[in-house]
Amino acid sequence: MSQQIPLKNLDNDVVEYDLYQKRTKIYTRRIQGFFQSIRTKILWVLMAGYFLTPWINLGDRQAVFFDLPSRQFHIFNVTYWPQDFVLLAWLLIIAAFALFLMTTLFGRVWCGYTCPQTVWTMIFMWIEEKTEGNRNQRIALDKQPMSRSKFFKKFNKHALWVLFSALTGLAFVGYFTPIRELSIEIFTLEAHPWAYFWIAFFTGATYLFAGWMREQVCSFMCPYARFQSVMFDTNTLVISYDEARGENRGKRKRRADLKALNLGDCIDCNQCVHVCPAGIDIREGLQIQCIGCALCIDACDSVMEKMNYPKGLISYTTENSLEGKKTKVWRPKSIGYAIALFIMVISFAYIATDREALGLDVLKDRNRLYNTTPSGMIENIYTIKVMNMDQSDHTFKLEVEGLDGIKVIGRKKIYVTSGEVRSIPLSIQVPPHVLKVQKNKISFTISSIDENFNVSKTTESRFLGPVN
Numbered sequence: 210m211s212q213q214i215p216l217k218n219l220d221n222d223v224v225e226y227d228l229y230q231k232r233t234k235i236y237t238r239r240i241q242g243f244f245q246s247i248r249t250k251i252l253w254v255l256m257a258g259y260f261l262t263p264w265i266n267l268g269d270r271q272a273v274f275f276d277l278p279s280r281q282f283h284i285f286n287v288t289y290w291p292q293d294f295v296l297l298a299w300l301l302i303i304a305a306f307a308l309f310l311m312t313t314l315f316g317r318v319w320c321g322y323t324c325p326q327t328v329w330t331m332i333f334m335w336i337e338e339k340t341e342g343n344r345n346q347r348i349a350l351d352k353q354p355m356s357r358s359k360f361f362k363k364f365n366k367h368a369l370w371v372l373f374s375a376l377t378g379l380a381f382v383g384y385f386t387p388i389r390e391l392s393i394e395i396f397t398l399e400a401h402p403w404a405y406f407w408i409a410f411f412t413g414a415t416y417l418f419a420g421w422m423r424e425q426v427c428s429f430m431c432p433y434a435r436f437q438s439v440m441f442d443t444n445t446l447v448i449s450y451d452e453a454r455g456e457n458r459g460k461r462k463r464r465a466d467l468k469a470l471n472l473g474d475c476i477d478c479n480q481c482v483h484v485c486p487a488g489i490d491i492r493e494g495l496q497i498q499c500i501g502c503a504l505c506i507d508a509c510d511s512v513m514e515k516m517n518y519p520k521g522l523i524s525y526t527t528e529n530s531l532e533g534k535k536t537k538v539w540r541p542k543s544i545g546y547a548i549a550l551f552i553m554v555i556s557f558a559y560i561a562t563d564r565e566a567l568g569l570d571v572l573k574d575r576n577r578l579y580n581t582t583p584s585g586m587i588e589n590i591y592t593i594k595v596m597n598m599d600q601s602d603h604t605f606k607l608e609v610e611g612l613d614g615i616k617v618i619g620r621k622k623i624y625v626t627s628g629e630v631r632s633i634p635l636s637i638q639v640p641p642h643v644l645k646v647q648k649n650k651i652s653f654t655i656s657s658i659d660e661n662f663n664v665s666k667t668t669e670s671r672f673l674g675p676v677n
């Protein structure tokens with residue numbers, strides 16, 4: 210992070226600051242260690258999941274496919290319809306409560322290990338190191354005047370960033386447009402203009418956020434970074450520097466007598482600062498910019514190992530533990546979140562298993578209230594829409610009830626393929642003498658005639674006749 214630099218001293222006590230602070234570029238050093246290896250494994254799993262999922266097919270369609278024009282979301286062998294959006298709302302609430310619980314217990318593990326901003330930034334940093342060299346080489350390169358070698362290094366970095374961003378955009382749009390066709394059409398210039406627009410948009414956003422803005426997104430744009438302090442308490446796991454053990458910090462020889470030198474275990478090597486993607490010094494205490502990536506732990510542990518000191522000068526700990534008090538995992542806040550999460554998950558499971566596989570809409574023709582047929586029957590015209598939300602095709606039978614002598618003129622057996630909404634125009638006829646009032650309640654029932662699929666759906670409508 211950049212330090213706030215005074216613009217000028219107005220007099221002895223008053224200093225003027227520029228509220229706009231220019232970003233100070235952060236040059237991170239690559240570090241290997243226990244937590245970095247966990248982060249790398251998680252990165253591979255997430256990347257594989259993100260990029261490969263749209264390529265998995267289930268039957269003749271993508272396993273995960275958000276078909277916006279048809280308003281159907283296919284997630285493996287379940288299809289979600291607009292009426293299932295309550296489930297999506299539940300899912301978002303569950304995700305929010307899971308995040309609250311996780312943050313209360315383990316601090317910013319989401320930010321440090323799984324957040325897309327963190328994961329993509331890791332990849333962009335890796336590309337940067339491969340093209341421009343390690344931390345010292347990159348600092349030196351930026352200080353050099355432009356040369357052919359510098360130009361090619363920078364060009365390669367940005368070209369790879371743009372390429373990876375474009376792949377990210379393509380994969381994202383591939384969740385909404387069949388990716389196999391899209392990947393070809395994009396080069397033959399036959400893709401839909403919106404597909405080009407969204408790929409370009411996500412390419413630009415990825416390049417900007419992971420390449421240029423990096424920690425600025427976490428510090429200034431992410432709302433989660435702002436409100437998480439509400440979930441933190443003295444029992445929350447945070448990454449912390451053990452000040453009592455580390456201070457006084459200072460350089461020393463490997464086997465120096467610390468007591469004689471009045472030094473703590475921190476050798477003031479700044480490795481924890483050099484590896485930090487947020488550019489902060491954890492020794493100054495917990496800061497809002499810290500994303501909990503634990504790289505400073507890996508860096509400091511490797512230094513402690515070299516110095517033959519015990520590891521853990523920077524570690525995962527809690528405020529209570531640092532003060533010598535007991536850490537309580539289950540306290541009112543975490544119990545509350547856990548109970549709320551449990552209730553949400555049970556409710557979601559109930560709604561998800563109880564969701565309907567058949568939908569029926571009945572629309573009455575509004576152009577004419579009723580007709581009188583040549584045989585003297587009173588006729589109303591309807592359009593029925595049958596939605597087969599099951600994973601298999603089915604045949605349904607239609608029955609209409611509510612008035613004596615009611616007749617359906619039209620198809621009474623309807624074949625609907627999986628995921629299809631079939632619209633069928635119908636004429637319903639009734640003998641005039643049974644109509645005692647102008648508006649008569651009738652019901653349409655559609656039921657499956659297939660074995661092993663015992664579902665039916667009833668919808669009410671009005672049958673209009675002359676005023677007697």
Ligand code: SF4
Pocket residue numbers: 448481484485486487488489490491498499500501502503504505506
């Ligand atoms: S202070 Fe440590 S845990 Fe926090 S962002 Fe920096 S390296 Fe990661």
Ligand code: SF4
Pocket residue numbers: 450455458474475476477478479480481482492508509510512522523
């Ligand atoms: S890496 Fe450890 S020893 Fe080095 S400055 Fe940071 S806290 Fe001190």
